[in-house]
Amino acid sequence: MFPPSAISTSQPALAMLARTPWIREPVENGSEWESGLASTGTVMHFAQDQEIYGEGDDALTFFKVVSGVVRTCKFLADGRRQIDSFHIVGDVFGVEADAEHAFCAQAVCDCTVVAYRRRGLETAASTDADLSRHLFSHAMRTLSRAQDHALLLGRKSAIEKVAAFLVEWAAHSPGAVIVSLAMTRQDIADYLGLTIETVSRTLSHLERAAIIELSSARQIRLKDPAALRVLNS
Amino acid sequence: MFPPSAISTSQPALAMLARTPWIREPVENGSEWESGLASTGTVMHFAQDQEIYGEGDDALTFFKVVSGVVRTCKFLADGRRQIDSFHIVGDVFGVEADAEHAFCAQAVCDCTVVAYRRRGLETAASTDADLSRHLFSHAMRTLSRAQDHALLLGRKSAIEKVAAFLVEWAAHSPGAVIVSLAMTRQDIADYLGLTIETVSRTLSHLERAAIIELSSARQIRLKDPAALRVLNS
DNA sequence: CGATTGCTTGATACCTCTCAACCCAGGTGG
DNA sequence: CCACCTGGGTTGAGAGGTATCAAGCAATCG
Numbered sequence: 001m002f003p004p005s006a007i008s009t010s011q012p013a014l015a016m017l018a019r020t021p022w023i024r025e026p027v028e029n030g031s032e033w034e035s036g037l038a039s040t041g042t043v044m045h046f047a048q049d050q051e052i053y054g055e056g057d058d059a060l061t062f063f064k065v066v067s068g069v070v071r072t073c074k075f076l077a078d079g080r081r082q083i084d085s086f087h088i089v090g091d092v093f094g095v096e097a098d099a100e101h102a103f104c105a106q107a108v109c110d111c112t113v114v115a116y117r118r119r120g121l122e123t124a125a126s127t128d129a130d131l132s133r134h135l136f137s138h139a140m141r142t143l144s145r146a147q148d149h150a151l152l153l154g155r156k157s158a159i160e161k162v163a164a165f166l167v168e169w170a171a172h173s174p175g176a177v178i179v180s181l182a183m184t185r186q187d188i189a190d191y192l193g194l195t196i197e198t199v200s201r202t203l204s205h206l207e208r209a210a211i212i213e214l215s216s217a218r219q220i221r222l223k224d225p226a227a228l229r230v231l232n233s
Numbered sequence: 234m235f236p237p238s239a240i241s242t243s244q245p246a247l248a249m250l251a252r253t254p255w256i257r258e259p260v261e262n263g264s265e266w267e268s269g270l271a272s273t274g275t276v277m278h279f280a281q282d283q284e285i286y287g288e289g290d291d292a293l294t295f296f297k298v299v300s301g302v303v304r305t306c307k308f309l310a311d312g313r314r315q316i317d318s319f320h321i322v323g324d325v326f327g328v329e330a331d332a333e334h335a336f337c338a339q340a341v342c343d344c345t346v347v348a349y350r351r352r353g354l355e356t357a358a359s360t361d362a363d364l365s366r367h368l369f370s371h372a373m374r375t376l377s378r379a380q381d382h383a384l385l386l387g388r389k390s391a392i393e394k395v396a397a398f399l400v401e402w403a404a405h406s407p408g409a410v411i412v413s414l415a416m417t418r419q420d421i422a423d424y425l426g427l428t429i430e431t432v433s434r435t436l437s438h439l440e441r442a443a444i445i446e447l448s449s450a451r452q453i454r455l456k457d458p459a460a461l462r463v464l465n466s
Numbered sequence: 467c468g469a470t471t472g473c474t475t476g477a478t479a480c481c482t483c484t485c486a487a488c489c490c491a492g493g494t495g496g
Numbered sequence: 497c498c499a500c501c502t503g504g505g506t507t508g509a510g511a512g513g514t515a516t517c518a519a520g521c522a523a524t525c526g
Binding site for chain 1: 471472473474475
């Protein structure tokens with residue numbers, strides 16, 4: 001699961017992360033958690049496309065993104081892939097109810113994560129009602145995203161899917177004129193249930209319609225965000 | 234939300250339901266819960282296609298199916314529908330993290346449910362670690378189903394989708410030779426991200442391949458369950 | 467440089483949708 | 497009892513959207 005090279009035992013002071021107040025980063029002077037979680041987070045680095053954990057691996061740890069982007073995905077026997085979610089800074093992933101990870105997690109680009117021991121979370125949650133509420137609400141938010149995603153996959157056309165993706169991804173950098181994509185067309189396609197060709201064609205289509213502008217393949221200017229939102233039905 | 238006719242104040246002794254030990258049915262002699270939840274479950278009946286709650290309704294209650302089948306679904310602005318899940322006896326639905334229901338819930342056929350006050354669950358969970366663990370695990374199981382569903386919607390062909398549906402639904406009556414469908418072709422189509430015609434054609438196709446036999450439209454004999462499972466990749 | 471990788475574009479195939487007709491079972495009313 | 501109606505389901509013909517196969521382009525990297 002963890003290539004030795006990926007593990008860093010150092011615990012630098014990390015910038016405050018906004019998303020998950022119920023999980024603190026390891027702090028400079030020790031490994032105690034504000035929430036009372038008596039577990040040490042381990043900072044780890046992964047290179048692009050490196051696997052963080054595989055589908056079916058023992059779920060002994062869960063993770064929080066410090067920098068970069070992580071994707072979680074499932075595969076069919078013949079290799080077809082469905083990306084469930086892209087995780088950005090502050091996002092927690094790999095929390096499971098079962099003993100095994102239901103997904104595989106990979107680095108979309110070079111990234112840094114903190115790994116936490118699952119046992120620590122579970123024992124802490126059993127006595128800390130507040131933490132336990134946070135855990136539940138994390139699960140429910142993840143669920144809600146998965147359900148919206150199912151609506152997209154089951155009932156939206158290619159152009160609606162791509163528009164939804166752009167709107168969702170743009171929300172991560174509010175106010176920005178240009179959206180920077182960390183992932184390849186293949187990632188986008190596997191997230192939206194399309195092929196790379198259809199993604200590419202659809203982006204070109206949106207550009208011809210003067211709704212977006214492809215400064216480069218990964219740099220997209222949203223010229224008409226309202227039009228994109230309309231496509232989200 | 235609740236058509237007055239649907240509410241029954243009587244609380245008959247209900248058969249023991251296996252699925253959710255963390256939520257008991259109201260018992261004959263009172264309304265106390267074994268789990269310590271000090272809230273009364275209200276037995277309610279709904280006719281086929283009747284709405285139990287709508288998308289965006291205040292999530293003041295959640296439900297457990299006593300008999301019949303319930304579907305939870307979302308809609309796009311133009312009416313396209315995606316069914317998230319079919320709920321059968323013992324299933325809990327309508328548990329939310331937000332103030333509002335994320336879905337709409339409707340009766341697939343005439344059915345009976347018990348409605349529970351959400352507040353009761355929440356206050357009980359705040360002091361009962363075990364209940365709170367059950368709540369979390371319920372959320373995670375629902376999440377896991379939603380994620381498998383997303384893989385199906387995004388990456389499977391029509392025949393694989395239908396096969397998956399039959400296998401999943403057949404699992405509800407293990408050992409049975411004939412699978413009884415409670416839902417219409419439209420329900421199946423909206424669950425699988427297909428049209429009714431494609432569902433119908435695919436079932437005919439499976440029948441011609443001697444994998445199933447349509448005793449009637451809603452009664453399906455699985456002649457070759459192994460073949461169905463193979464189609465699930 | 468050549469090789470590689472990611473992306474775009476074109477031609478064509480094919481799967482699923484759309485539109486339409488028809489069938490069938492069940493219910494209703496004459 | 498039968499004619500009729502209705503709703504759900506099936507089937508066919510054709511259209512259309514997305515996939516597939518293939519070629520070419522640009523940027524990056526040995």
